[in-house]
Amino acid sequence: MKRIQVLIAMVACLIGVPILAKAQVVNKNYDEKLAKELKADDYGMKKYVLVILKTGSTGTISKTTQDSIFKGHMENINRLAAEGKLIVAGPLGKNEMSYRGIFIFDLEQIEEARKLVDTDPVIKSKIMTAEYFPWYGSAALKETLKIHSKIEKQSH
Structure with a gap:
């Protein structure tokens, strides 16, 4: 039985x-050329590396030093975005986890992202540390930078 x-x-x-x-x-709106350009799978998704920046071990530093480090941080973000490697970056609101911000890299390997994050002055100075995660999201996310450049009134 x-x-x-x-x-x-x-x-x-x-x-x-x-x-x-x-x-x-x-999908009747499917654009095969765009999907290939963005390296999308059949669901319009792809692999990324998500980085969460946390408060580091650096103690009190002068305002001048901090301003210089954060200026370099913004320059580094802009450089990585211009190179097409960093597609999302931004600060997080105050929270109990000491999380300060996020990066989403158009990369599949954490080690590649780690090498890029290690170039950032906030990481070098230990003002922040980084945690790395594989992330699966919309392949259209990369288009965010093109749109952002059209809506950004002032640049950093």
């Missing part, structure tokens, strides 16, 4: 697979 139930379940699964495959609908 048990074998018959297993056999029926297997047949049901095999019959159901083609039905499910036919149930998938191709």
Whole structure:
């Protein structure tokens, strides 16, 4: 009896697979050229590296030194964005986790992101540290930079 139930379940699964495959609908707005350009998978998604910046171990520093480090931080962000490697960056609001900001890199490997983050003055000075995570999100995220340049009234 048990074998018959297993056999029926297997047949049901095999019959159901083609039905499910036919149930998938191709998006009428699909742009194959754009999807390839953005390296999107069939779901319009791709792999990234998410970096969370946290308060580091540096103690009190002078305002002049801090201003210089943060100026370099912004220059580094702009450089990485111009190179097409950093696609999202921004500060986080006050929180109990000491999280300060995020970076999303258009990279798949954490080690590649680590090398880029290590060039940042806030990391070098230990004002901030970084935590790294593989992240899967919309491939359209890269288009954010093009749009941002059209809505940014003042640049950093």
